[in-house]
Every structure is written in C-alpha cells, then in structure tokens.
Amino acid sequence: MPELPEVETMRRGILGVVGGVIENVQRAKCKCKSILIHPRLDAFRRRAIGRTIRAVDRVGKRVILRLDGGDSIVFEPRMTGLVLVADPPSKEHLRLHIDVKGTNVGRISYWDRRGLGSVQLFVPREFEDRFGPSLLGPDALDVTPGELRKRFCNSRREIKVALLDQRAVAGIGNLYASEILHVAGIHPQRACNRLTLKQWESIHEAIRHVLQDAISHEGSTLSDGTYRNALNQAGGYQNHHRVYDRNGECCPNCDSKIQRIVQAQRSTFFCPTCQTKRGSGKKRTPR
DNA sequence: CCCCAGTCCTGCGGGC
C-alpha cells in the first residue's frame, strides 16, 4: 500500500521524464471500472499535450508532474496504484498512458488493480485548495519535533490513529504507523495528550528513521505483491518490518509475541513489552 | 471543531 516511502520511490523512478514534452494522453484498454480521471479526457488532453514536464514532486502520498504554465498532474495511487516507466505487472489493470517525447522515458503508465486511485490535472488554484496547509499537514520528513507535538498534543485521540491523519502530518499510513511506534517504544493506544515532551521527540526521531530506512530499501512489497517501483521491481523493506503483519511472531527486541489489535477499523501491530500501555516503555536503539 | 463509521474497489483466503 503506497505510503510515503513507496510514493517517494515512484517519484525517484520517473525523474527521467523531467524536460520531456507530453505528446499524448490516452486511456488504456482496461475492462475494469474506470478510475477517476479529472478533468474529462478530452479536456485533460487539451491542457496537457504540448506541455513540458518541469519537475516531479511528491505531496504526501501523491506523485506530482509540474508542467510549464503552472498546472500539475497528480497521481494518487491509494491502495494499489502504480506509476510506471516500465511494463506493468499485468496488462489487465492498466488505466492511463502519458506519452512523453524528448527524454529516455517514452511513456508514464498508471496501473491500479483495485482502481481506488486517480490521475488529476489541476490549475495552481485548484492544487492549493486541495493540498494547501488547511487540508494537508507538513510532510512527515520535513516536520519538526515542535510542530509535530503542537499539532497533536491537545488531542485525546490514540497516537496511532492520529498519525494517520494527513491534515496533521502527511505521508504516514497504516503500515509505517505501527513500525514508527515500535521504534519509539510507545503503545499505539496511548492518548496524544498524555505523551511527554520526550516521547514526542522519540516519535519524531522514529518517523525520520523508519521512513528514511524504508526509502533506502525502496519501500515495502507485501505478500499480495502489489507494490512495485517505477521499473516494476519489488521493494525490500518488508524484510525489515519489526511488527507489521507479524502477529504472534517474536519482537525483534525481546522475547514477547507481537500482538494485533484493531484501531479505527485498521490493524495495528505492537510489542506489549517494548510498548507498554502505562509509562514510557523501554527506549530502544534503532537499528 | 473533533472524531467516528460508512463508502468505494478487487483479489484472495477461510469456512462449509
């Protein structure tokens, strides 16, 4: 499930399109229900074709093509979307092609098995409305310890649920929230307003550590095999998960068995010894 | 404002 590290890996994988000119945009022949493409394809083509791609950015869990003239094409992969410059995992769930001339990369493809994602073209004003600071918090890799604490510390929400709120901090999803709290040694059900200054610093440090480590391994490809980088290669970070999807296995730091609980209808994994419900838990040195 | 539950979508695995 693409979260910040996977989306950042996708972004880096398509950097070769920078400087290219969009030559065509076309829907792939896919029998599945159509994904959200905005605006309608004829308008999309009219506004995109002939534009130069000036940069490839990431905003939270989205990949952005910055076009000359100021418009942006936003790929939002959600659960199963992939932004590819190589052949897709299967022809079946290909959704859209953007053909590019003038670079080594001839085509960017958007593939999405479940089709919950989207490809949208926004003028600067629309982009600001959707991804401005009122709807999207600072990037998880840029947020300072002080900002992080300020954004959460008055909330009674459980810390794991709060970390998934993109308006507070952008980029963390269900998988990395569990990993981050294990590294920080904090119980996922602890209320934000009961965390100490020191614990906010631990969380901040753990966010950076886990996300950077995951990026260096090109993200996590889970057992369903869906996530791929832009070259359709699996990531490697799943082999470094401490707790995620390891219910009943041993904690990497102690002898305890990892537990699975459900918070906000999503799975959470944690170690009941390293992440105690009361008190701060034992601080562990990150790998 | 704050927070939660329901919704979308497809493939897969458990249960019978």
Place this chain on the structure above:
DNA sequence: TGCCCGCAGGACTGGG
C-alpha cells in the same frame, strides 16, 4: 471442488 463472505486500508463524506 466450488461458492460465498469478509477482509485489506487510502481518502473522502456525512453525521453526532
């Protein structure tokens, strides 16, 4: 063996 149902969770919406 085959069918059905529940589950996976990103972002959004509506309601309390």
